[in-house]
Amino acid sequence: MKRTRSFSWIVMAVCAIYFLTPLICTFEFSLRLKRGVYSFAAYENVLGDSHFQASFLYSTVLSVATIVFGTLLVVPTAYWVQLRLPRFRPVVEFLTLMPLVIPAIILVFGYVRIYNSSSIVPMTSASWSTDVLLGCSYITLALPYMYRAIDTGLQSIDVKTLTEAAESLGAKWPSILFGVILPNLRVAIISSAFLTFATVIGEFTIASLLDRPAFGPYLQLVGANRAYEPSALAVITFLITWGCMGVIQLLGRGRRGISASAY
Amino acid sequence: MAFLELENLQKTFGANNVVQGFDLSVAQGEFVSFLGPSGCGKTTTLRMVAGFEHPDAGCIRIGGKDVTGLRANQRHIGMVFQSYALFPNMTVAENVAYGLKIARRPAAEIRQRVEEMLALIKLPAMAQRYPHQLSGGQQQRVALARALSVNPQVLLLDEPLSALDAKIRISLREEIRAVQRKLGITTIYVTHDQEEALSISDRIVVMNEGRIDQVGTPFEIYNRPRTRFVASFVGTLNILQGQVLDAAGGRILIDGQEVQVTRGQSDLASGKIQAFALRPEAVTLGDGGVGRNRLRGSIDQVSFLGSVVRIRVKLKDNAILLDTFNNPGVAPPEFGREVDVNFGTEDLLVLDGAGRD
Numbered sequence: 001m002k003r004t005r006s007f008s009w010i011v012m013a014v015c016a017i018y019f020l021t022p023l024i025c026t027f028e029f030s031l032r033l034k035r036g037v038y039s040f041a042a043y044e045n046v047l048g049d050s051h052f053q054a055s056f057l058y059s060t061v062l063s064v065a066t067i068v069f070g071t072l073l074v075v076p077t078a079y080w081v082q083l084r085l086p087r088f089r090p091v092v093e094f095l096t097l098m099p100l101v102i103p104a105i106i107l108v109f110g111y112v113r114i115y116n117s118s119s120i121v122p123m124t125s126a127s128w129s130t131d132v133l134l135g136c137s138y139i140t141l142a143l144p145y146m147y148r149a150i151d152t153g154l155q156s157i158d159v160k161t162l163t164e165a166a167e168s169l170g171a172k173w174p175s176i177l178f179g180v181i182l183p184n185l186r187v188a189i190i191s192s193a194f195l196t197f198a199t200v201i202g203e204f205t206i207a208s209l210l211d212r213p214a215f216g217p218y219l220q221l222v223g224a225n226r227a228y229e230p231s232a233l234a235v236i237t238f239l240i241t242w243g244c245m246g247v248i249q250l251l252g253r254g255r256r257g258i259s260a261s262a263y
Numbered sequence: 264m265a266f267l268e269l270e271n272l273q274k275t276f277g278a279n280n281v282v283q284g285f286d287l288s289v290a291q292g293e294f295v296s297f298l299g300p301s302g303c304g305k306t307t308t309l310r311m312v313a314g315f316e317h318p319d320a321g322c323i324r325i326g327g328k329d330v331t332g333l334r335a336n337q338r339h340i341g342m343v344f345q346s347y348a349l350f351p352n353m354t355v356a357e358n359v360a361y362g363l364k365i366a367r368r369p370a371a372e373i374r375q376r377v378e379e380m381l382a383l384i385k386l387p388a389m390a391q392r393y394p395h396q397l398s399g400g401q402q403q404r405v406a407l408a409r410a411l412s413v414n415p416q417v418l419l420l421d422e423p424l425s426a427l428d429a430k431i432r433i434s435l436r437e438e439i440r441a442v443q444r445k446l447g448i449t450t451i452y453v454t455h456d457q458e459e460a461l462s463i464s465d466r467i468v469v470m471n472e473g474r475i476d477q478v479g480t481p482f483e484i485y486n487r488p489r490t491r492f493v494a495s496f497v498g499t500l501n502i503l504q505g506q507v508l509d510a511a512g513g514r515i516l517i518d519g520q521e522v523q524v525t526r527g528q529s530d531l532a533s534g535k536i537q538a539f540a541l542r543p544e545a546v547t548l549g550d551g552g553v554g555r556n557r558l559r560g561s562i563d564q565v566s567f568l569g570s571v572v573r574i575r576v577k578l579k580d581n582a583i584l585l586d587t588f589n590n591p592g593v594a595p596p597e598f599g600r601e602v603d604v605n606f607g608t609e610d611l612l613v614l615d616g617a618g619r620d
Contacts (some may be wrong), residue, residue, distance in 0.1 A: 161348040164315055165406075167335040168342040169362030169413060179361075183352040 023238070030231035042232040051218055052233075059207075059215035062131070063200035066138040067193045073139065074146045075189070079181055082154050083163060096147040099140050104205040107137060112209065124210065134212050138200045145195040153188020154181075190251050194244040202237060266291035266449050267312070267417055272321035274307055281307045283473045285321070292447040294440065296460040299470035300496065305453045306421055308470075312451060313419050314338045325416050341410030341448075345422040347402040349394040355381070355405050356390040362413035380408040383442060400431040407439065411446065418443065418450045424459065436463050457497045461485060469493045486542075491614045494540040501541040502614070503581045507531045515539070515611075518579035522556040527613035540612040543573065546585035548596070551605025558583065559603050565595050576604050 204216035265288035314335030488494035
């Protein structure tokens with residue numbers, strides 16, 4: 001008993017060193033912009049850079065759009081599959097897994113071939129339509145996370161019986177979906193939203209090849225041209241991602257607690 | 264005057280005939296139970312009445328109006344599910360109000376109706392609780408209130424007590440019946456628990472393999488089961504094989520001993536092997552005296568069940584279970600002893616349904 005316990009602590013320690021050392025070193029390095037003293041000068045440079053603000057804003061807006069439209073696509077699909085077409089579940093699961101199997105570079109090459117300015121659907125000929133195309137590709141990229149999160153949420157409530165209960169009380173399907181199903185998927189939708197946010201905010205390949213001013217290409221640009229700022233950016237990105245995960249945890253746990261303490 | 268009429272309902276899933284030739288008329292305010300083992304089609308029939316399944320053939324009428332083509336949300340039916348199916352994101356009051364909100368009733372009316380319903384199920388203090396803060400029995404009462412809030416034409420209950428523990432089951436079934444009587448609402452109640460069906464219903468529909476085996480009051484179903492299936496499913500029963508000596512005179516030979524039948528002789532045919540049913544509580548130990556049937560055998564099992572002692576007496580091929588009340592002054596009879604058992608001539612029931620078990 002005691003031996004297994006100390007063994008687990010050793011494993012923990014090794015893992016912690018493995019994961020934390022590079023982080024700590026990156027952080028330490030990012031503080032050394034000024035010779036001889038530790039300072040947050042690199043962070044000031046990054047946060048004050050107008051390109052940082054613009055690209056971060058661009059990616060944030062794009063990820064919010066991805067979350068909204070992705071959720072509107074995935075929730076009804078998963079609901080319908082669960083309720084009426086359980087036979088198609090394996091098909092839909094396979095489809096939603098494709099973005100994990102097909103590398104983003106292949107996806108974007110396909111896009112460029114099909115939607116280039118001399119094709120029938122010249123989506124890359126104007127910047128707004130390229131933004132739309134980028135948004136669509138992000139929905140595709142986020143599908144595996146979104147579908148899984150929402151499907152798990154649907155499975156944790158008895159969708160079929162809840163739907164029937166609402167139906168027998170006279171409800172039609174839009175009010176069932178928005179009044180009964182969606183509110184009970186809150187946690188699932190929130191976690192899918194943050195996973196999507198984390199995916200989109202740092203995405204490089206597609207944004208770069210479609211030549212959009214997103215945060216991913218900006219990260220790469222800074223990384224190629226500066227010494228200390230990339231480390232600062234890496235730390236900032238980590239903080240944002242961790243923040244997202246923390247919020248998921250908090251909201252996920254809070255669900256019962258909130259409803260209990262509200263009354 | 265029939266209020267709810269089911270006419271020749273058929274339903275198949277793939278190659279399975281789940282419900283076949285189902286005919287039933289339910290009077291206004293009547294409480295009817297569908298009783299049968301799992302897979303007998305009782306829930307499917309209920310779901311067809313609710314509108315969740317569409318019958319392959321046949322017709323459903325409520326109050327004289329054909330509703331077969333209507334969807335569930337157009338039928339004005341209240342449904343209570345085994346799993347309660349309360350909306351987890353809504354409070355008790357919001358759950359009960361849901362149907363009224365969908366029907367766009369004015370807020371004041373909704374508030375009043377919710378209060379009324381919560382008083383009816385005796386949970387007025389729970390209005391602001393969430394379903395997960397209630398016990399199973401309380402949740403099911405809320406589900407009942409939610410189903411009744413919209414004044415449905417028919418109340419359907421699909422094994423509403425199966426998920427609850429034994430004590431709550433009994434108190435809640437009495438409560439359901441009391442509420443049903445008070446509102447006078449036509450009700451169909453699906454259960455696989457014969458005791459539940461017997462205690463709560465005006466009439467019972469016993470179903471087996473998608474068909475109705477018998478429809479009758481609990482008294483009729485228990486005392487005069489028509490088929491071997493009904494007899495064995497409802498209550499404990501002795502099934503005895505006997506040879507008919509004289510059909511007109513009702514003389515039967517069971518394991519070489521002659522007994523008399525005075526009910527249902529018309530179903531008998533001389534010389535045929537026939538199945539008979541005999542309730543354990545109709546049988547007593549001893550000679551019994553003149554005018555009673557008598558069989559001799561040996562005791563081969565004694566089960567002490569508390570208030571009742573159940574004894575099995577082995578004849579030659581047949582065995583008879585009989586119940587005696589526990590008497591603290593008398594020890595249970597010992598194993599292996601030769602005894603006489605006796606029962607009335609009218610207690611031996613002739614079963615039809617040859618080949619159906």
